[in-house]
Amino acid sequence: MGAGFDVIVVGLGGMGSAALCHLAERGQRVLGLERFEPGHPHGSSHGLTRIIRLAYFEHPSYVPLLRRAFALWRELERGMAEPLLHVTGGLDVGPVGGVVFDGSLRSCLEHDLPHQILDAPALARRFGAWRPAPNAMAVFQPDAGFLTPERCIAAHLARAGRAGATVRTNEQVLAVESAPGGVRVRTDRGVYEAGQVVLAAGPWMGELAPALRHRVTPERQVLGWFGIDAPLAFAPTAFPVFVLEAEEGAFYGFPEYQVPGFKLGKYHHRFEAVHPDRVPREITAEDEAALRLASARYFPSANGKLASATTCIFTNTVDEHFVIDRAPEMPEVLLVSACSGHGFKFSSVIGEICADLVSADRTSHDIALFRLSRFA
Numbered sequence: 001m002g003a004g005f006d007v008i009v010v011g012l013g014g015m016g017s018a019a020l021c022h023l024a025e026r027g028q029r030v031l032g033l034e035r036f037e038p039g040h041p042h043g044s045s046h047g048l049t050r051i052i053r054l055a056y057f058e059h060p061s062y063v064p065l066l067r068r069a070f071a072l073w074r075e076l077e078r079g080m081a082e083p084l085l086h087v088t089g090g091l092d093v094g095p096v097g098g099v100v101f102d103g104s105l106r107s108c109l110e111h112d113l114p115h116q117i118l119d120a121p122a123l124a125r126r127f128g129a130w131r132p133a134p135n136a137m138a139v140f141q142p143d144a145g146f147l148t149p150e151r152c153i154a155a156h157l158a159r160a161g162r163a164g165a166t167v168r169t170n171e172q173v174l175a176v177e178s179a180p181g182g183v184r185v186r187t188d189r190g191v192y193e194a195g196q197v198v199l200a201a202g203p204w205m206g207e208l209a210p211a212l213r214h215r216v217t218p219e220r221q222v223l224g225w226f227g228i229d230a231p232l233a234f235a236p237t238a239f240p241v242f243v244l245e246a247e248e249g250a251f252y253g254f255p256e257y258q259v260p261g262f263k264l265g266k267y268h269h270r271f272e273a274v275h276p277d278r279v280p281r282e283i284t285a286e287d288e289a290a291l292r293l294a295s296a297r298y299f300p301s302a303n304g305k306l307a308s309a310t311t312c313i314f315t316n317t318v319d320e321h322f323v324i325d326r327a328p329e330m331p332e333v334l335l336v337s338a339c340s341g342h343g344f345k346f347s348s349v350i351g352e353i354c355a356d357l358v359s360a361d362r363t364s365h366d367i368a369l370f371r372l373s374r375f376a
Contacts (some may be wrong), residue, residue: 005031005166005194007358008185010173010208012038013045014149014344015336016200017156018351023198024163026355031192032167033185035204038157039150043202043276044313045344046149047223049254049263051241052345053090053144055113057103058320061369063111065349068365072348073147076155084152088236088255090144093123094245095135101245104139116140129233131298133246146241146254149344156351173201176208176333183332197333198354203276203313205337211327215375216338219314220272220279222287225261226295227304234262234302248293262302264291267341268314276313283309314341322346324353324370334358335372 009020012034020032036042054070056062070085077084092104108115118138124130132138157167168189175186182195201208203218228234239255250267257263270290274280288306295303317323320340327333334357336350343350349365356363 005029005192007031007196007198008033008183008192008194009198009200010176010185011035011199011201011204012153012157012167012169013043013200013202014153014347015339015350016198017153017160018347019198019200019336019354020165020167021156021160021163022351022355023358024160024165026359028358030160030165031194032157032160032165033171033173033187034167034169035172037169038153041310041312044315044339045153045202047310047312048148048150048258049146050149050344051090051144051252051254052085052147053141053241053243055090055092055104055115055139055141055144056107057092057100057243058342059369060107060110061366062346063107063113065346065365068352069346069349070143072352073152076152076159076348080155084155085145085147086236086257087143087145089140089142089240091123091127091138091140091240091242093132093136093138093242096137098245100243100250101137101139104141108139108141113141113143127239129230129239129299129301131300133298140240144241146257147345152347173208176330178330178332183330195332196358198336198358199327199333200336202337203315205315205335209327209333209335210329211372212323212335212338215317216323217273217316218276219268219316220274221265221269221312221314221341222283222291222309223263223265223312224288224291224309225259225263225307226291226302227260227307228256228262229301229304231256244294244298246294246298248297251294253299259308261307262295262299264295266290266294274313279311279313281311283311316340319374322370323372324350324367325372328372
């Protein structure tokens, strides 16, 4: 039997690394288990940049969590030579009556967020890289930008280590079981016991949590970096992060940063449900074509050669909202996952929520939207 801990965190991606940090800093004896190396490319917490935005079309109740997330990211990066959070402003673009434009504007109005509304000609004048559809409308909100996910994970793990956390990498969790007085975690290298477990295993949640086995669907995503004809127009100082709802689908993108090219993704890409251990990693012509639907029409000066591309995984619930709740069959296990492709930006505050729930079984943050009972 391995040494006893107060808490074991399974999975050290965005959510797990933040949970480990907050738990350790509250004095918990905590063990973090990671199947690969932190920041690995097999899950959902990699790819150099991840969008963070305060105007949230998905649901207005996310906005207070985002305000706290911004503050915690700023606290985490304090004293670092380079920030973790880069502010560019953000654009939510789509037709009136669509999910993105209407939802973003609703969040701005309900939470009194500073914003500007741009029609298609105004959008093209202000941000010269854009060639929007004639019916497009945009919400520009200045409190948006991108995080550097691999560095965020490293920063959380470094702080956790300084606070006394134990981290074991390249160790696969095989089962999470009830044990006298708590929980037992079996891995391919040992057995550990703790009073509680935070299960943050991303696309492997369905494998380890019976309550989620038929409620989450891992989905293959592809991100591409396209050659740019007008680099200054795609610099972080000139090109806000964006979400675009168009007749070709829903897309998201970033300014050029660290590696050459305009980074572009398509929500739900080609709608490929996958097993997380068997994700096709080769980038195909069909993958590239799906992304060029947006680059060719809406960003023609960044429709050059595909400079690089990578895969990642969305772990989707039916309603695309998160899961943060106790496992019904084992309440010592806190389920933290199913972020449906939009979770990384929240990981700093979700780490705090995990520490609240583990230490006091309550949190001041409103997480009613993420309860399992909504699936009943």
